[in-house]
Amino acid sequence: MKEICVITGASSGIGKEFFFDLSKDLDFKFDEIWVIARRKERLIELQEQCETKIRPLALDLSDRKSFEIYQELLDSEKPEIQVLVNGAGFGVFGAFMDIPLDDQLNIIDLNTKALTAISYISVP
DSSP states (O other): OOEEEEEETTTSHHHHHHHHHHHHOTTOOOSEEEEEESOHHHHHHHGGGOSSEEEEEEOOTTSTHHHHHHHHHHHHHOOEEEEEEEOOOOOOOSOGGGSOHHHHHHHHIIIIIIHHHHHHHHOO
């Protein structure tokens, strides 16, 4: 069985930092690191900085169809997830009433719903 690490938000921010740390940590050895973010080109660039094979998954976790794609991939590959990092997320600064409602709802979708869905799908 393939042992993997899954990192969301891997193209930037905390997700990318977790990628760097886990790809170099001698206590962890993975067959693959699955990196998830919207920008595939940024994910592909990560392979140059890692000896472990990566699998770039260009998914927009604010779109529920992404969860179906991820679930189907897990069902077909049947890997053993050793580490899951839910690093995807974003926020905006400003007064509550100055931030458009769509932006606020997108924050909730990504920071809460996506985290919950990825965890729920990954844990079994």
